[in-house]
Amino acid sequence: MSDQPIEQPQNVPGKVQKQVSLRFAKAWEITIKSIKIRLGRSLITAAGIALGIAFYSSVRAAGLFPSTAIGPEAIAAGHRQQWLAVMALMVCFVGIMNSMLMSVTERFKEIGTMKCLGALNRDIVMLFFLEAMMMGLTASFTGWLVGWLIVVVIHIFTGGFQPSFIAGSVMEMLLSTGIGVAITLMAAIPPAVRAAQMPPAIALRSSI
Amino acid sequence: MGSNEYVVRTKGLIKEFTMGEETLRALNGVDLDIRRGEYISIMGPSGSGKSTLFNAIGGLDKPTSGSVFINDVDMAQLDAAELAYLRCHTIGYIFQSYNLIPVMTALENVVLPTIFAGMPTDDGIERGIEMLNKVGLGHRLHHRPTELSGGQQQRVAIARSLANRPSIVLADEPTGNLDLKTGTEIIELLRELNRNEGVTIISATHDYKMVDVSDRVVWIRDGRIAKIEERADIDLKIGEMNVNE
Ligand SMILES: Nc1ncnc2c1ncn2[C@@H]1O[C@H](COP(=O)(O)OP(=O)(O)OP(=O)(O)O)[C@@H](O)[C@H]1O
Ligand SMILES: [Mg+2]
Numbered sequence: 001m002s003d004q005p006i007e008q009p010q011n012v013p014g015k016v017q018k019q020v021s022l023r024f025a026k027a028w029e030i031t032i033k034s035i036k037i038r039l040g041r042s043l044i045t046a047a048g049i050a051l052g053i054a055f056y057s058s059v060r061a062a063g064l065f066p067s068t069a070i071g072p073e074a075i076a077a078g079h080r081q082q083w084l085a086v087m088a089l090m091v092c093f094v095g096i097m098n099s100m101l102m103s104v105t106e107r108f109k110e111i112g113t114m115k116c117l118g119a120l121n122r123d124i125v126m127l128f129f130l131e132a133m134m135m136g137l138t139a140s141f142t143g144w145l146v147g148w149l150i151v152v153v154i155h156i157f158t159g160g161f162q163p164s165f166i167a168g169s170v171m172e173m174l175l176s177t178g179i180g181v182a183i184t185l186m187a188a189i190p191p192a193v194r195a196a197q198m199p200p201a202i203a204l205r206s207s208i
Numbered sequence: 209m210g211s212n213e214y215v216v217r218t219k220g221l222i223k224e225f226t227m228g229e230e231t232l233r234a235l236n237g238v239d240l241d242i243r244r245g246e247y248i249s250i251m252g253p254s255g256s257g258k259s260t261l262f263n264a265i266g267g268l269d270k271p272t273s274g275s276v277f278i279n280d281v282d283m284a285q286l287d288a289a290e291l292a293y294l295r296c297h298t299i300g301y302i303f304q305s306y307n308l309i310p311v312m313t314a315l316e317n318v319v320l321p322t323i324f325a326g327m328p329t330d331d332g333i334e335r336g337i338e339m340l341n342k343v344g345l346g347h348r349l350h351h352r353p354t355e356l357s358g359g360q361q362q363r364v365a366i367a368r369s370l371a372n373r374p375s376i377v378l379a380d381e382p383t384g385n386l387d388l389k390t391g392t393e394i395i396e397l398l399r400e401l402n403r404n405e406g407v408t409i410i411s412a413t414h415d416y417k418m419v420d421v422s423d424r425v426v427w428i429r430d431g432r433i434a435k436i437e438e439r440a441d442i443d444l445k446i447g448e449m450n451v452n453e
Binding site: 019200 | 263266268269270281286287288289290292293294295296297298301303307308309310311312316320321323324325326368372
């Protein structure tokens with residue numbers, strides 16, 4: 001209509017307002033949309049996390065069953081179990097790191113674009129935090145469940161199942177899910193922070 | 209309007225890139241004053257520093273020295289939140305490669321800056337539809353970028369750049385990936401928006417079609433302004449070319 005529709009406070013010389021943070025509800029909405037729309041990619045990333053945790057949780061769950069061995073053999077079996085758990089944790093760490101790092105790095109350009117549109121660094125970090133949290137929680141829980149079920153089913157069929165096993169499982173569930181979420185966040189947040197802190201021109205140049 | 213006549217001013221702008229031992233001066237003292245409502249083209253050969261100037265004016269990269277003033281505000285004095293406000297409300301960006309968010313529909317892409325501006329959802333959607341209608345894409349609201357042609361994607365990017373009613377639109381080779389006809393359409397669209405909305409357009413380009421619609425053409429070479437042509441000079445030259453043909 002008029003040739004000067006821009007009657008906004010920033011036109012006052014020498015003054016610029018401060019950008020406010022993205023509202024949580026909006027950030028949540030964007031996160032859910034982002035996970036849903038890249039469902040294929042999200043599932044692959046989630047599978048990477050779930051697989052690692054499933055391995056870890058199955059080793060841990062197997063350890064919950066009292067060994068039939070006695071004496072020195074039992075001690076050796078206990079050590080073997082511990083060593084397996086550590087190995088499983090390492091495998092799971094590398095697996096999750098790999099899939100999360102990839103999924104954040106391939107979105108540097110998107111981060112640069114969002115900053116051009118007015119995103120604050122903390123908006124970017126919040127979006128990636130929420131996404132990693134969602135993925136980490138669901139995938140780790142699923143992974144734990146899968147690993148646990150496998151061990152339970154095996155023991156039911158081999159006749160070694162005891163109801164007391166269930167009691168120890170709650171702790172194992174919390175532990176596995178917690179470890180999964182922690183590793184997921186550890187993998188996702190540092191690159192997201194790094195990309196958010198880059199000048200947008202640099203983030204936009206990254207050609208993935 | 210007084211000091212408000214100039215929407216962008218740069219003073220002694222220098223940008224150096226260091227790669228290992230070598231330092232490359234991409235901008236070598238650029239002084240440029242851009243009037244409100246102007247359509248300005250920045251022309252120059254590849255590597256002359258157009259994109260570097262675009263990034264400095266747009267607050268997308270920090271210059272090594274010198275200053276950029278947007279509406280008389282020195283950008284170097286702004287904190288992160290003020291800079292983000294400027295990027296969100298005052299400047300719109302258009303890129304050669306469109307830079308749309310691939311997982312979002314055309315409408316979601318255009319609405320995104322209104323979300324960062326804190327606009328209520330319904331208003332943002334209304335604004336998004338209005339802008340997509342304005343760029344002639346009212347029938348493609350729910351298409352993803354991959355389902356759109358290059359020209360259509362650039363139209364979405366133009367709609368997005370205008371979503372928060374910026375006073376400046378910066379375009380870096382907006383027609384660089386488009387064929388002749390589509391490129392001309394995009395240039396005409398930008399010119400129309402410049403006339404109707406009063407938005408200042410600063411466009412880096414190789415595209416000589418851009419010269420015809422520009423109020424001024426800034427020629428840069430090796431990071432310096434080689435010359436600035438006013439509308440009158442341009443008309444004269446186009447006239448001469450026609451005579452010679
Ligand atoms: N991030 C960077 N790191 C190192 N050198 C850079 C960087 N960005 C630009 N340059 C150099 O600065 C100079 C100017 O580059 P710029 O991209 O501004 O040119 P341009 O005029 O936009 O060219 P084109 O028309 O090809 O887009 C070039 O020599 C380029 O190699
Ligand atoms: Mg360029």
